Amino acid sequence: MAAGARMLLVAAIASGQGKTTVTAALARRLRRMGQRVHVFKCGPDFIDPMVLEHASRAKVHTLDLWMVGLEQSRQRLARAARDADVVLVEGVMGLYDGDPSAADLARAFDLPVLAVIDASAMAQTAGAVVMGLRDYGPVRMAGVVANRVASEGHARMVAASLRDIPLLATLPKQTRQLPERHLGLVVPGEVDDIDLILDELADQLKLDEAAWSALAPQLPAEALPEEPVRPLLAGKTVAIARDAAFCFLYPANVDTLEALGARVRFFSPLADEPVPEDADAVYLTGGYPELHGETLAQARRWQDSIRAAHAAGVTILAECGGMMVLAEAIADVEGRSWPMAGLLPGRVQMQPRLAGLGGQAMATKAGELRGHAFHYSRFDTPLAPAAWTAKHSSGARGEAVYRVGSLTASYFHAFFASNPAAAASLLRKDPA
Template sequence: MLAMTETTRCPAILISAPASGQGKTTVTAALARLHARQGRKVRVFKCGPDFLDPYWHGLASGAPVHSVDLWMTGEADVRQRLHEAAQEADLILVEGVMGLFDGNFSAADLAQLLGLPVLAVVDASAMAGTFGALAYGLQHYQPSLRWAGMLANRVATAHHADMLQQGLRDPSLWLGAMPGVQLGENAPKARTAALLPERHLGLIAAHELSDAMQRLDAAADALAQTPLGQRLWTAAEDAPSWQDWCVDFAPPDMAADASIDPPQVQPWLAGRRIAIARDAAFSFIYPANLDCLRAMGAELRFFSPLAGDALPTCDALWLPGGYPELHAQALHANQALREAMAEHVAEGKPVWAECGGMLALCEGVTGLDGHIQAMWGLLPGQVIMQNRLGGLGMQQLVLDTGLLRGHTFHYTRLETTMPVSTRSSRPGAAVQPDRGEALYAHGSVRASYFHAWFPSNPAAVAGLFGATIQA
């Protein structure tokens, strides 16, 4: 591991907002696309747990997008990933989570730790002078933060933008106004408002839309008209440039800080073949989780249940989260796969079914309209869709092999007779019998709404996939 003194300097900003829904994902993706198509190498990171925003950032930047979080992924992982990115990138963008100061480990905490300049994206569609008050409050709430500036989003007219700009106490913070972005010259306002459309778990992933790149280019074109989009790349006299926002990125210094102790990886899965479902129904996969499996020696074999693929020859099976409820008919029709999975379970081979993966294995899904769609029926239970959240937030899962970190986010509940092995809990909290996400055990299947961050405890993950680990 490199020493803390071996830093790499790179322009970087953290893009945040006063709250969710302000447009920070659109601005982050637009900024990445704007610079990528100008020939620069852009690396984008996402604060907190998220599977959907990274699809847009990956398409915009042309590079893998990793999550960074001071609890779930840990400080050592954050520092190492950003340091490695700085060695190859021309620009680093980090999208925040929720509002700037929200959460026990907030986006502001990350910006403070790393010295990242903060760009605040504010939905100014229904305000004028109050934009300045909001900007002043954000800037001074935690005075030690380094600021890049403010970008007004969803601005109606040039006059509206002028009123917003005049409200700023510090004129140097003004980075421009983004209008409602249209797709084509005659695009209706309804389509404008849904530049990056959403469904019940967040944004629709970029790979699900045939015009995803067109949407990104439209956003990049709009951003190119702002001071942020026109900011100079090379330093010039009396003109702001990206060099003003350079950050010195250092790797973690294990010797200097004993609290930084990343989990060790050993070849626990050497020689084991892990089949992984991956398509529009099973797309909630952290790239770092795949890297972790490979680092433990596993051979990964991907297949698409939606495409009618057979189950690859394997020693273990992973069914990640996603949207199986949107593809119930196609999944249920793949009976050859269902029979192969049943045989896999009958042979005692392990299955890790995570959130949507668990849903797909159940008997059926009851929609909001009461209509029941049959699923694979390998787990006893009915999944009930609901309008309210069934679970949200960071979670830890304590197994015999140690503690796994992760999160939960779902709009369904499971009615089942399966025994509960244990439950997840909030970070640092004790397990409670009626709180947290259940870990179900059914034969060789382990299933939960809990989404695991594999690098937080590779040994525990290896145990889920059948390795013998000494506690």
């Protein structure tokens, strides 16, 4: 029987401490040491998993007690612990932020916590911060990574303040960092020297190998048997937009479509590729269409093909950025307006302020489909919503859901694996 893997939930007191940087550096460093590394991301996120996948060279799935569910999260962790030497789970925001929080996930699966602290403006106070993180929940604290340390002397002061908690690693102040934009980090495909940056971070990570070796491998308790997915999309072809403008796609969504029996085909609106002629359904994912407004406005073959697919009654599911390109126009923050496909009346306006954030659920004929919203734009339209999502956990009204013929569109990002039958209902001729 497998002995299990060293498992760590990488957390911090807040966003901006360097969780993704440290997780990516640690994954790259351990992989170069010959370790099999499996990385997960806690909570709804598309961008951090892309960076972590690039660092670890393995698919990064989401864990979340609400959106993914307790048993499905347990199944994914148990499989990873059997197949890998190290399992890293990057937390979300601060350790105790959100409902459920990263701390809730750690306690649910007895995951030891690796605390990342930005030590650039502190020394001995680091111990108080880490002990507070440990005791507030409490959680099982495995150790600390001190990020942005100034010197070896600085690192020694931090280590001394931690008392009985090991300083597993330090990372110096970085001259080059992973670049960011309004929705988070810049996706790896747009960073020319991403591998060089990741290798530099791995080189700079000073790992206490003795303390690392002292971490005991563990194997999560076996999950309940997975329920078989009914082949509700057997024989159907689902065309998925995927390129730099449409890059927000959960790997689990593709896995779920294939488990439902669908044949998945990818195409690039940004490259002016038309909707595949054999598509029974089109899935327009989120991403960054606002950064590619001019190119998408000139993609006549793509625009003509999505209009033709809609006129022919092909089922279309458009999420966030996918919805934006079906409006009449997208206006960016500089005031430039780019004409889009026009299947939805109205105009999308980018704005500097966050317009939607958090877990949400969509009601369908096949039950609740869980997911989230995260956007910096608003859709000004005369179209009346056909429905609204519900916010977790208040139940308050969330994002508008629009339906025009065979098209369902919303800022809501669905996590298909939370209810495969509900996902299938949105991609068949009988929309929810």
